[in-house]
Amino acid sequence: MSKDALLARRLTAMGPAYKLFYDRPVHLVRGEGVWLWDADGRRYLDCYNNVVSVGHCHPRVVEAMYRQMQTLNTHTRYLHENVVRLAERLGGLMPGDLNTCMFVCTGTEANDLAMQIARRVTGNRGALVTEASYHGNSLLVKALSTDAYPADERPDWLAVMEPPDAYRGPFRGNDADVVANYLANAGEALARLEDAGHRPAAVMLDSVWDAPGPLSPHADYVRGLCERVRAAGGLVIADEVQSGHCRTGDWWGFEAYGIVPDIVTLGKPSGNGHPLAAVVTTPDIAREFASRTSYFNTFGGNPVSAAAGLAVLDVIESEGLRARVADSGAYLHSALEDLARKHDVIGAVKGRGMFLGLDLVADHDSREPLSREALGRITTRLAEEGILTHITGRHGNVLKIRPPLPFDRSHADIAVAAIDQVLAGM
Numbered sequence: 001m002s003k004d005a006l007l008a009r010r011l012t013a014m015g016p017a018y019k020l021f022y023d024r025p026v027h028l029v030r031g032e033g034v035w036l037w038d039a040d041g042r043r044y045l046d047c048y049n050n051v052v053s054v055g056h057c058h059p060r061v062v063e064a065m066y067r068q069m070q071t072l073n074t075h076t077r078y079l080h081e082n083v084v085r086l087a088e089r090l091g092g093l094m095p096g097d098l099n100t101c102m103f104v105c106t107g108t109e110a111n112d113l114a115m116q117i118a119r120r121v122t123g124n125r126g127a128l129v130t131e132a133s134y135h136g137n138s139l140l141v142k143a144l145s146t147d148a149y150p151a152d153e154r155p156d157w158l159a160v161m162e163p164p165d166a167y168r169g170p171f172r173g174n175d176a177d178v179v180a181n182y183l184a185n186a187g188e189a190l191a192r193l194e195d196a197g198h199r200p201a202a203v204m205l206d207s208v209w210d211a212p213g214p215l216s217p218h219a220d221y222v223r224g225l226c227e228r229v230r231a232a233g234g235l236v237i238a239d240e241v242q243s244g245h246c247r248t249g250d251w252w253g254f255e256a257y258g259i260v261p262d263i264v265t266l267g268k269p270s271g272n273g274h275p276l277a278a279v280v281t282t283p284d285i286a287r288e289f290a291s292r293t294s295y296f297n298t299f300g301g302n303p304v305s306a307a308a309g310l311a312v313l314d315v316i317e318s319e320g321l322r323a324r325v326a327d328s329g330a331y332l333h334s335a336l337e338d339l340a341r342k343h344d345v346i347g348a349v350k351g352r353g354m355f356l357g358l359d360l361v362a363d364h365d366s367r368e369p370l371s372r373e374a375l376g377r378i379t380t381r382l383a384e385e386g387i388l389t390h391i392t393g394r395h396g397n398v399l400k401i402r403p404p405l406p407f408d409r410s411h412a413d414i415a416v417a418a419i420d421q422v423l424a425g426m
């Protein structure tokens, strides 16, 4: 089957809402560790996929799922030890009282449930998010995803603040004024919410803001934001769907800010490709929620999913992936900084851990973003060189590098050499 024929069949069978990466889509058929192979046997270095976080087709995860699938798969309305163990392990990895887990299948469902809990528990309806946010695609959560629909369709219970982008946002640099200005901006958003007749149920806190970033702001900003929201009667929901499971070099992205959220949502890496996600909260909040309603999710937290989730935690611990991320992430960051000194088109290196982005500019001084079309050409050229990346950022001008966690220094060297070559050829 030729690639063109498969493309045509896909369009007919699946419709035009689905998009593919790259001007010339890649047809992948196999993966192992940080490597992927296409239908022609060509090998690619995966610098993008965070779902298969402990590596493509990790044998330990595959084996755990296979064994459980052979034995039993039911749902959370029967007792099963796997799901209890997973809840205990996740709770044990969280700070404070965050030790009660509810299982779902996707990041969207986790954020939807988190928001339902926040509304029930606070009695408030409002939510605070940033411009260019993405938290998922259900009716409720899409409203929280300002990146995903036109601004004139925003509900009146939504307050939108500036993402804390110290490179290209309205307030730039590293001094205390910048933090104060972004906090004032968040305060203004809360005031607009009040004017619209709403109090906040929660702020959606990305531990690394991806859609407008990747951004990893000053800890004082995040702490100040949490204080303001709590003072207004809202909870702090940390969306760890991307930044969790050691991607930043800590177990959870919020740890770097020294905060303890009220609710944490987990997703993408939880099952290494198997749809497993969770809401983790405190016993008090869980009890208050349960006093007014119940919750059931047919697939969420089934014994096979839980086996995958447990195997992911085992692999992270036994292979020392947290330390690996801290080392390789710092190495990759520094190599990208070197590249930024060489290529004017790189305005800034953003993010932390293994969650990095190159903010590409048409003009170094004005910081005018490079066009989306140019980014499309760059990611396509990189794919031709066997390097899979993609695009993020509010202006679609950030080259996103967010590989599976076993990515090491040698992989970083390969990726950086290819980016160097592609940028030089622009």
Ligand SMILES: Cc1ncc(COP(=O)(O)O)c(C=O)c1O
Pocket: 105, 106, 107, 108, 109, 111, 134, 135, 136, 137, 206, 210, 239, 241, 242, 267, 268
């Ligand atoms: C930060 C964040 N939260 C939530 C989601 C939604 O997760 P899912 O696609 O599993 O519903 C995404 C997906 O990209 C995300 O990046």
